[in-house]
Amino acid sequence: AQSVTQLDSHVSVSEGTPVLLRCNYSSSYSPSLFWYVQHPNKGLQLLLKYTSAATLVKGINGFEAEFKKSETSFHLTKPSAHMSDAAEYFCVVSVGGASYGKLTFGQGTILTVHP
Amino acid sequence: NAGVMQNPRHLVRRRGQEARLRCSPMKGHSHVYWYRQLPEEGLKFMVYLQKENIIDESGMPKERFSAEFPKEGPSILRIQQVVRGDSAAYFCASSPDGGGNEQYFGPGTRLTVT
Numbered sequence: 001a002q003s004v005t006q007l008d009s010h011v012s013v014s015e016g017t018p019v020l021l022r023c024n025y026s027s028s029y030s031p032s033l034f035w036y037v038q039h040p041n042k043g044l045q046l047l048l049k050y051t052s053a054a055t056l057v058k059g060i061n062g063f064e065a066e067f068k069k070s071e072t073s074f075h076l077t078k079p080s081a082h083m084s085d086a087a088e089y090f091c092v093v094s095v096g097g098a099s100y101g102k103l104t105f106g107q108g109t110i111l112t113v114h115p
Numbered sequence: 116n117a118g119v120m121q122n123p124r125h126l127v128r129r130r131g132q133e134a135r136l137r138c139s140p141m142k143g144h145s146h147v148y149w150y151r152q153l154p155e156e157g158l159k160f161m162v163y164l165q166k167e168n169i170i171d172e173s174g175m176p177k178e179r180f181s182a183e184f185p186k187e188g189p190s191i192l193r194i195q196q197v198v199r200g201d202s203a204a205y206f207c208a209s210s211p212d213g214g215g216n217e218q219y220f221g222p223g224t225r226l227t228v229t
Contacts, residue, residue: 041225042222043119043206043220044158046217103150103208105157105158105159106157
C-alpha cells in the first residue's frame with residue numbers, strides 16, 4: 001500500500017521569503033514521487049518528479065524537492081516566493097517500475113503569499 | 116501538441132439524469148486515468164484504462180459509474196442517475212505508458228447536481 005501525508009494544510013509566506021511545503025510518504029515499493037500545483041478552478045500542472053535518479057530534483061518556476069529515503073520525506077522548497085505561487089500543492093506517490101502508475105494524492109497544502 | 120482535453124468544462128444535471136464526461140488524451144498517449152475531487156477532499160483515483168481495456172477500476176463506485184476508452188474517440192466517464200453527492204470536479208490524465216511516469220492532467224469537468 002502507498003500513502004502520502006502533507007503535514008500542513010495551509011502555509012502562509014511573504015513575497016520574497018522562502019517556501020517549504022512538507023510531505024512524507026509510505027510505499028512498499030520504490031516510489032515515484034511528484035509535486036503538482038493547482039491554481040483556482042484550473043487543472044493540475046506537474047512541478048517536478050523523482051524517479052530514483054538524483055535525490056535533489058529541480059522543477060519549474062524555481063521549485064525543487066529533495067528525496068530523503070531515511071526520513072521518507074519529499075519536501076518542496078523555493079528560495080523566494082512570488083505572488084503567482086499562491087495555489088494548492090499536492091504531493092503524489094506512484095508505484096512505478098514494471099507496474100502501472102496509479103497516483104495517490106496527499107490532501108493538499110494551500111500556499112498563500114502576502115505582498 | 117495539444118494537451119489533455121476535457122469537455123464539457125462545466126456540467127449541470129438534475130438528480131436522476133445521466134452525466135457523460137469526455138476526455139481526449141494527449142497525442143501519442145494510450146493510457147487514461149480518471150480522478151475525482153470532492154469538496155474539501157483531495158483527488159481520488161477512480162479508474163485506469165488503455166485502449167479498449169479497463170486496467171484498474173478499484174476506485175470506481177460499484178453502481179451507476181462506468182468508463183470506457185474505445186479504439187477510436189475519447190474516453191468517456193458515465194454517471195447514471197446522478198445524485199447530489201456526485202457533484203465534484205472530475206479530472207482526466209494521460210500518459211504515454213504506465214510504470215510510474217508522470218501523468219498530464221486536463222482542466223477538469225465540474226459537475227453540479229441540482
